[in-house]
Amino acid sequence: MTKLNSEARRVLADAGITVRDWITYGGWLTDVTDEAGNREWIPETEWRGDECGCTDDRCIGYHHDEHEECGCLPALIQERTKAREAYDIWQDYRAAVEANDGRGDQDAYDAAWSRAEAWVRRHYPRALSFSLDAVVKGERGISATYPPLADGSIPNYVGATPEGDGYRQQLWTEGTDPTGHVSPGRAKTMFRQGEDIDDAD
Structure with a gap:
């Protein structure tokens, strides 16, 4: 099985990422069946990407x-960092909403929104506005609005829905883990959304 080379290990170490962390980020699963015949998927413990560090x-x-x-x-490390930031913002936002027996914590709520705004502006500079409250195709998360495409059309992306003259795009969705991988439930929802898009074409 391929091993990470010394340069990849150096780059990861400089970013504060262990080899174990990077294997987890790869998201590989191993199919395991126990003696009773029960089948489950468990995280891989060996590196399955290329030796340069790419997954x-x-x-x-x-x-x-x-x-x-x-x-x-470097691009994957940046994506991992972005996903972790979004996850932490969402956890803080939900904690603020649910604080004080559901009455909320306004200061924590405002802080989460400020962090979300900075995150969107940094990673999605074309966004016109953003929201933590908007629901896109039945899913909660961090979303942003965009103008129509150059030809005036609205893209038919998974996680996008028309809004005003433009569209709202889901940037990060509840059900995504700290590494940016989606839960099985979220994956099923994305699959259904993809089917809906195919049916509309």
């Missing part, structure tokens, strides 16, 4: 040549 095991020779620097690893 795609074909990266070297496909994304870049063997002696070239991998551009995927």
Whole structure:
């Protein structure tokens, strides 16, 4: 099985990420059946990506040549950081909403909104506005509004819905874990949304 090379380990260490953390971020699962015949999926404990640190095991020779620097690893680290920030913002937001026996904590609520605004502005600068309260296609999370595309059309993305003259796009959805992976329930919802889009085409 492929091992992470020394350069990938150095880049990860500089970002404060252990090899175990990075394997978890890969999101691989192993199919296990116990003696009673019960089947379950458990997290993989070995690295399954390429030695350069990319989670795609074909990266070297496909994304870049063997002696070239991998551009995927820094981008993936950034995505992992972004997902973790969104997860933490959402947890703080929900805690603020549910505080004081459901009466809420206004200061904590405002703080979560301020953090969410900074997160959206940093990662999605084209967004016109954002929300933690809006529900997009039945799902809660961090969403933002956008103008129509250059040709005036509204994209038919999963997690997007028309709103005003433009559309609202889900940027992060409840049911996503700290590494950015979706729960089985969330995955089923995304699959259904994809089917709805196919039916509309």
